[in-house]
Amino acid sequence: MGGVNTRAETVESVFTRAPVFDNILSRLSPVALIRLGQCSRTTLGAVANFANRAFNINKHISRFFPDPITFRSLQARTATLISGPSALQFLDRTFYPESDLDLYTPNKHGYEVGLWLKQDGYVFVPNSFQDEDFDMSFGGVMGANFVGEVTDDLDLNHLQQYGIKGVNGIYCFEKASQDGTEPPLRVQIITASTTPLECILNFHSTVVMNAIAYDAAYSFYPISTFEEHRALTVGEVTERQAIALAKYTIRGWRIQANLHPFEKRSCAAPFYPTLVRWVGDRETWTLALDITGIERRSPVSASSESFTWDPVAHNSWILNVVAETHMSYYSTKSSILHYQYLVAEQPLLDQLIEFFVAQGKLEHLKAPSRERMSSAAWRQQFSWWDAEIPRFCALYRANAEKC
Structure with missing residues (x-):
């Protein structure tokens, strides 16, 4: 012994x-x-x-931003997520030198994020359908207007991303590399018409369904992505998307058009079809990040609770495999919510509607006519109720588990 x-x-x-x-x-x-x-x-x-x-996030993004803490504070203020190849590289501990940094942000914050990039030394690089001036271009070119002849790789890249559900606009910025010998650093802002998570859940495949908020990194299908090195396509794959999928095949991932027959049974790992999924659930790989030095957002108004969490943390969805693989959810929106959220189940949606319709009527009765004051002053008359979302979700999930 x-x-x-x-x-x-x-x-x-x-x-x-x-x-x-x-x-x-x-x-x-x-x-x-x-x-x-x-x-x-x-x-x-x-x-x-x-x-x-x-998993040092500050080191990971310092290639693009010399002061990563300031950038992550911007993330906290604007609910901006890092996704795409950069998030995959961070979680996989790999490095693709040709990779861009993709930032997904609510449309209301896109202009603020763009101005921050310009102040950090980045220059707006329009595609052939955008105005050369970012101020003029922002919000002016949507996917529906993106027609005509594709003239370069940037056009091709943007055309591909405009096909993603939830994408509202795409804005490319570049800055010379620090040593000047490598290609320019490229950062893309992708503005979301609802929530950044909707864009991510409608990517071409599960391999890139990962996100980095200011306080945590998430992989929604970690077993298939990092253990089995395979991915499931979502929706109908276009020729342009197939080009992107080919890159991941070269990097070692097997891409499946459909689930195996034995994986189609309810909730089977690693894709969990028909299971109600939540950001941060036990099927998600959640990696808490060091938030030392991060400045969180201030309350939207004096009577509103502070955001101590990122809005992405309280969303749900279901992967459906009937006929065509797709994500299902409802998008919630209210005049007294600062952000929108994805809800997988009708009963929870009904509870939210009941509360926010009644509360919204009260808030609008309290506030004077919007025409008689500035937008900023009018907003201060409101209590914003995003803090109720995690409470509703927690109670609903607890009751569902009991049943």
Whole structure:
């Protein structure tokens, strides 16, 4: 027994030396890292130490922004999400040197995010259908107006993204790389007509259904993406989308047009068809991020509760595989909600409608006519009720689990 204990102690001692265990842990998948961390306090400490460095969001985005904390504070103020290839690279611990940074933000914040990029040294690069001036271009070109001859790769890229449900506008910015020897850094703002999450859930496939908020990173289909390296297409794949899918095939992902027959049964992993999904549920890989130094948004009005969370955290959806694979949800909107939210189930939607219709009538009765004061002053007459969304969702989910 003494010999066995000695060998076990020797093996465990490996996980007390960062240079040694880094070489081991860097080769493990997310699930393997979690399982290793459950073995002992020593391995748990090693995994935590490694994860703090391997999933360093400030380092990840510093390639694009020298002051990542300021950018993440912008995220917190504007509900902006990083998604697309950059989010995938962060969670997969890989690097694609040719990759852009895609920012998904509610349409109301798109102009603010664009101005911030300009102040950070980025220059607006219009496609052939946009005005050269960002101020003139913002909001002026929608997907429906994007017609004519495609003249370059930027046009092709934007045409592809305008086909995504929920996308309202796309604005490209570039800045010279820090050493000047590499291609320019490119950041794209994709404005959402409802919520940024709707755009992400309607990507061409599950491999890129990942998002980074200011306070957490999420992978909605982590087992298929990082353990099995396969993805499921969503909706009808166009020729332009097939070009994007080919890139992920080259990078090692197998792309499926349909689920396997045995995966079509209700709630089967790793795609969980017909299961009501929530951002941050147990099927989601949720990675909390260090928010030291982040300035969160101020209350929308004096009587409104502060946002201590990102709006993406309280949304739900269902992956349906009847006929054609697609995401189903309802989009909620109210004049007393600062943001819109996705709701998967009719009963919860009915509860929200009942509350917000009555509350909305009261708020509008309290506020004087909008024509007699500035928009900013008028908004201060309101109490904004987004803080009720997480409460409604938590109670609804708790009752659903009891049933």
